[in-house]
Amino acid sequence: MGLRIAVLHETVAGETRVAATPETVKKLIALGATLAVEQGAGIAAGIADGDYEQAGAMLADRAAVLAGADIVLVVQAPDPATLGGLAPGAWVVGAFDPFRRTETVAAYAAAGLEALAMDWMPRITRAQSMDILSSQSNLAGYKAVLEAASAYGRAFPMMMTAAGTIPAARVFVMGVGVAGLQAIATARRLGAQVSATDVRSATREQIQSLGAKPIFVEGVAGIEGEGTGGYAGETSEDYRRAQAELVAGHIARQDIVITTALIPGRPAPRLVTDAQVATMRPGSVIIDLAVEAGGNVEGAVPGEVVQRHGVTIVGHRNMAGRLAADASALFARNLHNFLAAFWDKDAGRPVLDAEIGDAIRLTRGGQVVNPRLSQ
Structure with missing residues (x-):
């Protein structure tokens, strides 16, 4: 046998x-x-x-x-x-x-x-087909936008009708890894006005290539290149302070915020404070994809959808698992590719x-x- x-x-x-x-x-x-x-x-x-x-x-x-x-x-x-x-x-x-x-x-x-x-699995070229984090993050980023669209009480694309014009939803993606890039692409396909930020300078061109607006701190060095294993690392105190100020002003004008930032071996970095949530208009939506690792958003609760200051904060666990058939197909191929290699x-x-x-x-x-x- x-x-x-x-x-x-x-x-x-x-x-x-x-x-x-x-x-x-x-x-x-x-x-x-x-x-x-x-x-x-x-x-x-x-x-x-x-x-x-x-x-x-x-x-x-x-x-x-x-x-x-x-x-x-x-x-x-x-x-x-x-x-x-x-x-x-x-x-x-x-x-x-x-x-x-x-x-x-x-x-x-x-x-x-x-x-x-x-x-x-190491983030190296020959292991790409075995990388479960990438395959599942791709689906998570896509599903995050669909969950946001479902929770948001308005349309995503700009619509011009005889009764007047509906403006496009404004979507801000924080963290431009695999999930973030897919979230940008999906939100753009749905007709949203999309912006994004990351501490890694190399992601600016990736954001622009998808038709989104990059939001970056100027004059204070962030992280050059891609960071260890494709993840961001820790930044300086000066950078974190400058980024918080920049993001605070930008978040207040957004309808939807999707956060995806993770640091291996450490709790997820806090990107959105309760005070920043309070600046968003009622009816806005935040999706925290890092909620199981401690959360990027203050007030996010793992496995729950909560309301704070009139804003809906979605903390679904296992976002990829909400697309079970496709997620299983990709996960299973990753495992097969690993064993076969x-x-x-x-x-x-x-x-x-x-x-x-x-x-x-x-x-x-x-x-x-x-x-x-x-x-």
Whole structure:
């Protein structure tokens, strides 16, 4: 029997995605693996059990799926206590959020499992097709605009009618990574008047290329280039003060604000204060895509939509998961691309190299081995 790969039904509350689709099941079987999928794993993403069976997977309950599994594919890493029957040395591949879930990572080490954090995939050219953060952020940025349009009580595009003209909505995107760029593009397609800001100077041209107006601090140095791993880092106190003043005046004139800023290993930076929220006109909308990491917006509540000063602040968790079918398709392809890239025909399994293996491996041989966690 070849390498056995298990695909689990997600146990995290509200998680609608699944780590494999019938498409990737077929591809993994073609590599030489056998696939076992937990019953109901894909229902929330619009995938019936029968679709997996037609693709060649075995359907079973959790215990049977885990029995003898060499690799377990998940979207969000579950508590290892729910992985009963999984033999020591087995891989668990998915998103771990290691900095905020250190106790879970330690539990994986204690269970003798090898935890591979796909959310720590290096931002290098050859790993782009394996990058779950990029694929999911792209969808999150798109969905954020749709959520804003739904919550906003006015139209997005300018409309000229016999009864008069409706002005275009003004959308301000804060943080121009993958999610921010997609939010800009989507808001522009819907006809909004879009502006955006970032601490990284290199993003100015990206903003302009999408037809949006860049809002940048002048005369005070921010971050040159792209920052570590494509993320922004910390800026100087002078820059933060100048940016706060610039943004405060700009936010007051906006109808919709979408924030996307994250710093790996640290709480999300505070971009919008309660006082700034109060300057927006009633009926305005703020979408905080960083709410699960502490939030960019003062007053944002994870998993809730709240009203402050007449402004709607949307704090949906797992924005990409609100597009479960497409998010699952992209996530599953990321996992397949990862396993296929390292597949060793002689070994009949993937064999990781140091560059990527050392970056994403959290635990091995009963120990936490990733240097980012030990630091």
